[in-house]
Amino acid sequence: MKKVLWMIFMTFMVLNVNAQKPISSDEVITSNIQYKNGKDTYIKERCKLDIYYDKSKKNLPVVVWYHGGGLTSGQKEIPELLKKQGFVVVGVNYRLLPKVKIDECLDDCAASLAWVFQNISQYGGDAKKIFVSGHSAGGYITTMLGLDKTWLSRYGVDANNIAGLIPFSGQMISHFAYRKMNGIDNLQPTIDKYAPLYHVRKDAAPLVLTTGDRNIELFGRYEENAYMWRMMNLVGRPDTQLYELGGYGHGAMAQPAFHILIQTIHKMLGEKFSF
Numbered sequence: 001m002k003k004v005l006w007m008i009f010m011t012f013m014v015l016n017v018n019a020q021k022p023i024s025s026d027e028v029i030t031s032n033i034q035y036k037n038g039k040d041t042y043i044k045e046r047c048k049l050d051i052y053y054d055k056s057k058k059n060l061p062v063v064v065w066y067h068g069g070g071l072t073s074g075q076k077e078i079p080e081l082l083k084k085q086g087f088v089v090v091g092v093n094y095r096l097l098p099k100v101k102i103d104e105c106l107d108d109c110a111a112s113l114a115w116v117f118q119n120i121s122q123y124g125g126d127a128k129k130i131f132v133s134g135h136s137a138g139g140y141i142t143t144m145l146g147l148d149k150t151w152l153s154r155y156g157v158d159a160n161n162i163a164g165l166i167p168f169s170g171q172m173i174s175h176f177a178y179r180k181m182n183g184i185d186n187l188q189p190t191i192d193k194y195a196p197l198y199h200v201r202k203d204a205a206p207l208v209l210t211t212g213d214r215n216i217e218l219f220g221r222y223e224e225n226a227y228m229w230r231m232m233n234l235v236g237r238p239d240t241q242l243y244e245l246g247g248y249g250h251g252a253m254a255q256p257a258f259h260i261l262i263q264t265i266h267k268m269l270g271e272k273f274s275f
Helices: 008-019 041-046 102-123 137-147 176-181 221-234 254-269
Strands: 002-004 027-034 048-054 060-066 088-092 125-135 164-168 208-212 241-245
Touching: 048 102, 060 102, 060 137, 060 254, 088 102, 102 125, 102 137, 102 176, 125 137, 125 254, 137 164, 164 254, 208 221, 208 254, 221 241, 241 254
Parallel strands: 002 241, 060 088, 060 125, 125 164, 164 208, 208 241
Antiparallel strands: 027 048, 048 088
16 A cells, blocks of 8 residues: 655646647547447447557557546546556446446446457457456446456456456445435445455456545545555455555546556556466
């Protein structure tokens, strides 16, 4: 577990320089690819993804990014700070609560990730180097897909083939939007099959957790992630990491967390993990 007090100036100088570089003629974004089909108009509306890639390159690492919004709002995005980093980046939309149940929401996300595994080579990505990330609700989705193998197995994908799970300030207990739909109070902690903590296991993909400052984060968010870090260590995964971004709240922590994401991917690609 690491208490991180970043040198703010240096972090943002590095990230902003990269973000401000113009996209070259070989870098393109293909938008609104339908990853899931169905007669339901809401599926047609929401089950789409965008891909940022470089047409001149092959076998690049892939970042699949799930947006935040409490599972009840939000739109797919290609984060600016992930461009010009040598990655293929996939931004995913999914159906939202309370219009659908959480099972449908998570199934959409599993379908999108399976689509990436099966098709990303057409966009210069390497299916053996797929990293999953997202902020807030996107962080929750990241850990659910990576730890509960049943979601991806529906689509013939083994969650253990994910190269790395790097959630930003995701809930590790059952998500508050799901609890609200089921009449559970927002301050009533719940760990059931919809909680990433319920699915801790030794053979999962490498997991790197990041939250904002425990004193200004959403209530209990740091502590949930610290509990996940502890439990993963206890089941035999001492490589699990936890970063706390001192001085940053829930929303603001995302920008410096991208630095951790980028550096983590480079580190994971240069190391072999043994369980």
